[in-house]
Amino acid sequence: MVKICCIGAGYVGGPTMAVIALKCPEIQVAVVDISVPRISAWNSDTLPIYEPGLDEVVKKCRGKNLFFSSDVEKHVSEADIVFVSVNTPTKTQGLGAGKAADLTYWESAARMIADVSKSNKIVVEKSTVPVKTAEAIEKILTHNSKGINFQILSNPEFLAEGTAIQDLFEPDRVLIGGRETPEGQKAIKALRDVYAHWVPMDRIICTNLWSAELSKLAANAFLAQRISSVNAMSALCEATGADVSQVSHAVGKDTRIGPKFLNASVGFGGSCFQKDILNLVYICECNGLPEVANYWKQVIKVNDYQKTRFVNRIVSSMFNTVSGKKIAILGFAFKKDTGDTRETPAIDVCKGLLGDKAMLSIYDPQVSEEQIQRDLSMNKFDWDHPVHLQPTSPSSMKQVSVVWDAYAATKNAHGICILTEWDEFKTLDYQKIYDNMQKPAFVFDGRNIVDVAKLREIGFIVYSIGKPLDEWLKDMPAVA
DSSP states (O other), X not given: OOEEEEEOOSTTHHHHHHHHHHHOTTSEEEEEOSOHHHHHHHTSXXXXXXXXXXXXXXXXXXXXXXXXXXXXXXXXXHOSEEEEOOOOOBOOSSTTTTTSBOOHHHHHHHHHHHHHOOSOEEEEEOSOOOTTHHHHHHHHHHHTOTTOOEEEEEOOOOOOTTSHHHHHHSOSOEEEEEOSSHHHHHHHHHHHHHHTTTSOGGGEEEEEHHHHHHHHHHHHHHHHHHHHHHHHHHHHHHHHTOOHHHHHXXXXXXXXXXXXXXXXXXXXXXXXXXXXXXXXXXXXXXXXXXXXXXXXHHXXXXXXXXXXXXXXXXXXXXXXXOTTOEEEEEOOSSXXXXXXXXXXXXXXXXXXXXXXXXXXXXXXXXOXXXXXXXXXXXXXXXXXXXXGGSOOOOOOOTTEEEOSSHHHHHTTOSEEEEOSOOGGGGSSOHHXXXXXXXXXXXXXXXXXXXXXXXXXXXXXXXXXXXXXXXXHHHTSOOOO
8 A cells, every 4th residue: 555644734735635535545645744733623623724625525534544643753654655745934034035945844854754764765845945955855865865765756736725625636737847767757657646546647747856846936926927917007007097907808818818817906915926936036046147036026026016005095095194093904814715814915904004003903704813913913924934933922913903794894994905805795785884984984995896886876985906096096196
């Protein structure tokens, strides 16, 4: 029986291994993590992450051929294939600070694998890692190998949160990179055979190690670039009276461009886009390519500009001050159908408003109060370290209250900011909300999901990204 072990029970490791266990009943799959509370959650009825469809998959396989354990060394030593899916945060100090990936957790995982292994192993990079990580890991393993043969593969994940299970069931492609040696090719075939249980062969792409590693960074950079492109156009649309939805619809009809990832918004978030682009920038700089590095830097700069512009628009609309005013924040996750708040634009928008002394009332159907308070008091990049190494839970912020429905959040508020496109925000009773707000009542739609004309009819002053401006807003410059 083939045994697979995955180190790291997070957003990537958990769902990926659950689907492998479901599709390959004859393979034994163990997911291990040093965090005992996290493993306990995976073994309970309340999984540590929210992902549509994940519950069913885990419950079908758990205890049969899918196991969650904190006994890391036992399962690693028994496994034939070891996936490594640990945090690779952006460095906050030292060489490459603010751009380079911090491979501390990766390296300690590699040393532990070398330590406990008694048989040959295939080690698979699953975390998003910078190009040439495999080479470094290979050196650590071979220098500590005690005669055991390790083959390194890169098998980057291309999951989108909110649709991860569907993405795993029917992937666009599975990418496996390995050495171009007979042993390397044999390792590639072993992993390909696992995926071939349910993925058509023509969707399993086999490449060399560097191509696989770089493909992941490139894919995320291209997607983020599309968002920044349409967001840059949204600023121009507001200045000229064009409507960004009409522009992106027209542009997306060109089959060479296509309609996906062309929705203007308050900015992109998620654990990968910014991190991967910063990584790409660093790799370009290290390889003497400053022009290429500067090109990709602009994608992040436009994203930051969009968030700043949104905050400035709110403050300038509300008589240039939000001090002491209650502002309702609808949505805190970085996108709908996930509870993930990593790099969510809501953090920067809330911090901007708090800097101007606003009182925030926040509602998100999937994000806990503890998580929101933690996010608003953490330094940049802290989120990407394991929870037990993050700053301990801070004293909660006086200016922030977290509530459990949209009507409570908006009661007596001066303005509403929609920061996540949850479906329920489209169907709220806005008349009821308007009646319970301070006047003039403002709606700042950071996701373009509300019916602007209907809201204006009720009496709201509405700002929708990239849409023709309300008369009220035309005299209020949004650029600080």
